[in-house]
Amino acid sequence: MTEDDVRRIALALPQAEEHDHHGRPSFRVGTKLFVTMPHAGRANLRLPMEEHRALIAERPDVFRDVVWGQLHRTGVDLAAIEADELAELIETAWAEVAPKKLVRERFG
Numbered sequence: 001m002t003e004d005d006v007r008r009i010a011l012a013l014p015q016a017e018e019h020d021h022h023g024r025p026s027f028r029v030g031t032k033l034f035v036t037m038p039h040a041g042r043a044n045l046r047l048p049m050e051e052h053r054a055l056i057a058e059r060p061d062v063f064r065d066v067v068w069g070q071l072h073r074t075g076v077d078l079a080a081i082e083a084d085e086l087a088e089l090i091e092t093a094w095a096e097v098a099p100k101k102l103v104r105e106r107f108g
Helices: 003-011 048-056 083-097 098-107
Strands: 016-021 022-028 034-037 042-045 063-066 069-078
Touching: 003 016, 003 022, 003 034, 003 083, 016 034, 022 083, 034 083, 042 083, 048 063, 048 069, 069 083, 083 098
Parallel strands: none
Antiparallel strands: 016 022, 022 034, 034 042, 042 069, 063 069
16 A cells, blocks of 8 residues: 555545645544654554554554554554555544544444
8 A cells, every 4th residue: 555545545535634744644634633644655543542452462563553642543554454454444543533423424
């Protein structure tokens, strides 16, 4: 997977927008970040803590804990993940920050 794949997946979600984040791409709903791309080949996702911990424990070769102060994000090695799984995780991250009404409309 590539930065362009992340961009395509993220921007396909309702009200998602791309913004600069310290000189690198990020994706937001309103002002809330759900994906950042801090380095080429990596993405950081805002996932529910339970899922975050499980992914890191099960597959440390693909996922890692990224800590900013008290915030934990799920770092993803884009070269080591399949498209379907990445799309599902980005959608989960989007649902963490999107307005509840928008999430209900998306998932029914």
